[in-house]
Amino acid sequence: MESHAKRIEGRHAELIAAEDVLLFVHAAITSTGQREFRSGEAEQRMSLDFLHEYVRVNYRPLYAASLALDINDHNAALIVRRLLETAGEVTAEERRTEGRLIAARLARLPAPRVYRLFRALRTAKVNNRRTRAIMRDWLAARPDPALDAVKYRSGLKCAARHAHLPLGHRGEADGDVGGELATELGDFLFAPRRRKRFATPLLDAWRRAHYEQGAVYELPFTVAEGFAAAHGIGRRAFLENIAPRMTRLERLRAQESARTLGADTAAADLTRMPLTRLASYVLGLSLDDRAARRAELTAALRAAARRAAGAQAGTWGRVAAVLDDSFSTTGSRQKRRRPLAVALACHFLLEALAGAYVPLWTSGRQDALLAHPYGPTPLGMRLLDALECAPERLVIVSDGWDNAPPGMAGEVLRAWRTRIDREGRTSVVHLNPVYDAEDFAVRRLSASVPTAGVRMAEDLPALAQLARFAEGRTGLAELRAHLDDRVRRFLEDVPDGAGGAA
């Protein structure tokens, strides 16, 4: 008897552990510590800090392993920082695993984020041997040190100081980079006036840009922007001349302002943009613009969705989606229309994944391209509409607030699950782009439907898989196996290009 009770207890503890870890993963996917529609920045940060602390202390290996999941960059940086801060708590063997995960994640993070992390480590006075080694390896893997030096000047300076990087000796160890560049970098960062001129063209352009307008256009866009302001160069002329130096995301971001200024820049190639980013861009356009450019925008979104769907395209069978475009999808000042952008991106991705596809927006509007945040969230009624199509899969993208009437969605799903579809012919998953700081979780619609946090629509297939665990039937062992699998693949995959610098 006793052993039986113990077994049940153990099983119970396992379920709780699995739940805790999932809770954390979904929070780490959605929350960026920024203001959301319903909660402020401070609440978000505090809530998130608590979760990090809790999971790190109680489930450290899983905490590190979550670096391999689709969590957002903010949380990835936080995890790395906390792991390095508390390196003394684990054995050498675990430290090695953590180190590999950290290195793999850093290689995928955008460079500014990593430099900010290094700065935070310096502020926190974290300077153990392992931290220095990680910083050194990451910096050594950067494709263009001169670009980093110009673009992230203070970041690189701070990192070099903190990790005691022997900038003068870099070149000798590295065959490709001339010794000249290595010593130059040291001078460039710490004593730029020591040299009359630099041999590396980019470094020299930075020197000349201080007094020569032409040199401004040889610099990366963000650096050139500052010099242009100092020289008093008009925005329009600046945008026209700097166009070839812009990255594709910079071009996308500047595109609309360039258009209003009448600057003659080549338009960004929308078909190459990532899906969610593109959806955000589309929602930033006015409704008139969207209607006028309907063909172009739709084609771009479809192309991005097809790319994201990859081999899975067309394999999902009959899919129905309930997409939230209520007023709360406005997001906040920091995350403008983010929930709606995720819903729009999911719409196009599901269209690509599905054989037959029925989208249902909560507002009742039909035209996805003209979606805008408006009105209440009658999620329950839309769910009924969706279930009437008898789909094989039902995907709900919503922030979990269901207010017309409140709780109707949960009731509909529960009644339907317990009375009508007991065999589970239709798989239902709820994706929530908003972290609810008060509940330390993404808000659920119903206990009978798994909920997963979502930040990029591109992760949808992986999240749908992860959401299985949230149903509460599977325990820690399965979750751990899933994580191990993800970690293995994560460490094997070589990231395409190190970070988003170029």
Add this chain to the structure above:
Amino acid sequence: MSRLDLSGLSVRPAQVWGGVRLVPLVRAEPITDLRLHREVYADDESCGSGPSTVAADRHTSYIPHGFVANWTGDGSPAASYGSQLSDERGPVACAPLHLPRKMVQRRPKARTSDGGRSGLRFLPLHLALDGYLALHFGGPSVVWEEWTRRAVREGLSPRAETAYRGGQVRGLGDALRIFEIHPGQCGVLVYVADALAAAFVVPHPDDYRALHPSLLHDLYGELMYQFALYGGPVPEFTARISPEHITSLADLRSAAERCQREWELQHDGLMAGALLDASYDVRQVYRMGRFRLSRFLPPFALHRTQHIGETITDGRGRVAYLKTFRLSDKQVRRGHVLHRLAAHDWHIGATAAAMGISGQELMRRVRHLGFEGLLRVHR
């Protein structure tokens, strides 16, 4: 005596944030020939924004905004912006008392900035608050000449009403910010700690959208301020479907629809009952086309929830515009005594007899309620 007629407006499920519950009112058919818009007073020229002092610093009022009603005979929608204040004296309000600053003004055609449309400017709620006090001070049977002159000179001296700005009511700002406005919504009922704090109805959904944030700048009684401060979060009335009798999707749908209707019935009877059931003493203030602007007073029955307010009704008595202010118990008591006094021609003895108390007791009460000054004048 009449009731508020909210026909044409239907209730949608409430949205809850902390202690504040907002119940949207949706109009199936918007009224297009009466439009309201918000008027922002730039400076202290006429009524002033922020606190303004009137009549020798005796009466300080916060008048954050005013509404302008436009009406057109042909039923076409009127522009809801462009405003100008005028000095022209409009028709006299119901009490023959000349307020130092009139709270309803007709705007002359030539002066409006939107090209010759006439309009009526009025300050929401303020009118009703004034009406509450002014009602008995213009009493018909007693000669109040002396007091009237003093009031014109110095303002309404026995004024002790406290009101709080919406921004001070805890949680209201957030509740209004995250509230999801329904399509076709023309009004809202604001509950604080599940007590009806205010009702607000406008003719057209566009007006509502424009005026929704103005709820934050409105006046709320001190009771509401305290409820918000000390009351905890209120529960959401979540939908409930009992799954026993559901065998198909059609069953489920009808159950869901029933759920939705239930809320409507439940709300009107249970929550807004105090507002809708009471009979009001309605005084017409102004008439414009088929609409009339009136202010209403509750019966001042003791120990009941009571609202004062103002409304614009159409020819059939249906509400086109409504704004209410919940009175505190003390205000109700004060109104009650004034009411009784007025009914008996301000005769202390007769009133006391009717109330079943002694004359001295009535005097004590009147003194206690802050109307001592009145009695002294009467003597």
